[in-house]
Amino acid sequence: MAAEHRSMNGPDLARGIRLADLPDGSKLVGHCGDAQVLLVRRGEEVFAVDAHCTHYNGPLADGLVAGDTVRCPWHHACFSLKTGEALRAPAFRPLACWWVEQRDGHLFVVGKRKRTEAATREFPVEAMPKKIVIIGGGAAGFAAAEKLRREQYAGSIVMLSDDEAAPVDRPNLSKDYLAGKAPESWIPLRGESYYSRNQIDLRLGTQAMSIEPRTREVILADGGSVSYEKLLLATGAEPVRLTIPGADQPHVLKLRSLADCRAIIERSATAHRVVVLGASFIGLEVAAALRARGIEVHVVAPDKHPMGRVLGPQMGDFIRTLHEKNGVVFHLEETASSINGNEVKLRGGGTLVADFLIVGIGVRPRTELAETAGLATDRGVVVNSFLETSEHGIFAAGDIARWPGPHSGENIRVEHWVVAERQGQIAALNMIGRSEKFNAVPFFWSQHYDVRINYVGHAEEWDEIMVEGDISGTDCLLRFKRDGRVLAAASISRDIENLMIEVAMEDEMVVC
Structure with a gap:
């Protein structure tokens, strides 16, 4: 933090x-x-x-x-x-x-110098909506509302969130806060008074059931409705459910919300051993946080290399070694077959005993509202470069949005916190008539003990990984290339180089 x-x-x-x-x-x-x-x-x-x-x-x-x-x-x-x-x-x-x-x-x-209000740009008066509705209380939704008010948008903003907590700093839920190194007061993105002070009608615990593009209404679960002139879909993603026998027991937890994190912290107070299912970013950040609490952690995952699908085998092996040095026990190329009380059966025949489990086997975009409204979808909600969906006046941002990636030459969907925030900002500008393309380079960071990994770009596939420096010595830069072109880069302790690659990608330069 x-x-x-x-x-x-x-x-x-x-x-x-x-x-x-x-x-x-x-x-x-x-x-x-x-x-x-x-x-x-x-x-x-x-x-x-x-x-x-x-x-x-x-x-x-x-x-x-x-x-x-x-x-x-x-x-x-x-x-x-x-x-x-x-x-x-x-x-x-x-x-x-x-x-x-x-x-x-x-x-x-x-x-x-005295702080002055940000100067607003000229745009057609008729393009200014009187009411904007945002569905979602995560990164993209918050960033959009904040940007609208910072740009002096004076119309109505209604923010519908099915969460019980106001927008929070979600990355910290698997990092310092979960590890007990950050107080809960640091977790909200803004204090409660921020929303009323900025006339943002934040409605928590409110579920949107459907969207009616013809009448421009959002139908709510309680039977009510909210009208809109422009609408932002920022419903994010939800954890993939574990479907094995015993997965519905109360000690099988997930981590997505502040309530989820509180539940893990509560159980951690008396736990001695935890099984984490999945060697993804969330799974391993959780493992590191629970090790900081002195809990024995076992990680079960089908992967050969932790996080290898994103960072490659070399970085994956380093991450495994780093966690093993800190006491994590891996069960790779393995999955759980059933959960019976505190016993976790593995498909390979072994059994692990755990006080509780954390499931981190991926997320899926929450596209149901878009689908029932007739919006174009393709493993996400399809948007153009301005983040507008196939329905005029409805935008999408964050984990659900699949947009034309200017650096990869193909439509992409990225589940990164910073990407969601930046898309929320651009969607906000476009809802008030700015016509700005979203061309930011995707970026995320992941923290494991005292090692921070920064990643820029987007590479779902690559045919070469160029390694500079010493991965095991935590001083390295990895370039992920396809057909000779750098699509992404991951680094440890090479912050300037990482930033320079980001700027070069923004300038649509090929970095070699």
């Missing part, structure tokens, strides 16, 4: 530094009063902004400056150096900016 506050370091920028100490294109961290400030020089311009990302407090001095933006090395949030605006998720809050003066060959930071 967020890093601890750090003591002031670097020069006192109020007293000034020599201009020569900040060459063109360079960065420097100093302080102004009790604030850490990042200086960036681009030609004759010098920018001064907060030194840490507003997402998880990542050090922007270790990030990448691209044009008049700076990108966080940890989770690829992007900020404007000119205004401090958070341009791309996962950060939503802006950076503070400072005034910089140049005198006698020196630079002085002379005070914090």
Whole structure:
């Protein structure tokens, strides 16, 4: 989660530094009063902004400056150096900016600039809907509502969520919060007052049963309805259900919601051994979190290499070794056949005893609303480059959306948190007439103990993996290539290279 506050370091920028100490294109961290400030020089311009990302407090001095933006090395949030605006998720809050003066060959930071409202662009008045309805309270839904208000959209926003909790920071449910290293107060994306203060009508525990495109209504489970002018489908995905005998017992758990995470934490208080079914990102992050609680963890999965389908065999073997060094026991190329009380029968003939189980065997997109409404679907909800579905005025974003991938040349669907947030932001702009294509490069991160893996791009298939550096030494960059073209890259401790590949992909350059 967020890093601890750090003591002031670097020069006192109020007293000034020599201009020569900040060459063109360079960065420097100093302080102004009790604030850490990042200086960036681009030609004759010098920018001064907060030194840490507003997402998880990542050090922007270790990030990448691209044009008049700076990108966080940890989770690829992007900020404007000119205004401090958070341009791309996962950060939503802006950076503070400072005034910089140049005198006698020196630079002085002379005070914090006042925050001004984001300037809105011109767009046709007739394109502005009076009411927008968002179905879904996850990453895409929250990001869309937040973006609408940040862009000064003054119309009605109704957000329908079948969850009982307001939008939460879901990645942390399998990381620090589950491990007991982060308090629950850090989990909500915004406090309760945010929604009322911004006139977002958030309706929790509300299930949408159907969509009527002809009358532009959403029919609710309680028999009521909500009208809309523009609609965003952000229903996300749901865990694949385990269908073996005994899978419906109360100690067989999943992890998707805050309630799921609380249930796991409650059982962890008295548990000694847990079986995790699935060696996916969620499964192994859960394994790492439960090991931090001192619980014995066994992982059962049909894969030969953990996470190998996404990261390849080399990284998969490293991840297995990393978890084994931390006490996780793997049962690979194996599946569970039945659950009888605390006994888990394996198809290979073995038996494991567990106080409880966690099922992480994948997710499926929640497309039922789209299908019954007659929208085009194909292993997800089909959208165009503007994230609009086959029905004019209805958009889709997040885990359910299958969109034209500009970097892969084919329609893709990606189940990543940051992708969902960024799609929610673009869908919000397009619902108010901006006509902006979604062309962000997919990105995700995965944390295992003290090792963070960053991944950019999208490679469902590859014919070559180029490995730079030492995977076992946690200093590496892997490029996933098909027909000589880099489709994706995974890295450990190579944040700048990872960011540079992201920028190059955005510029539609081939990285070799």
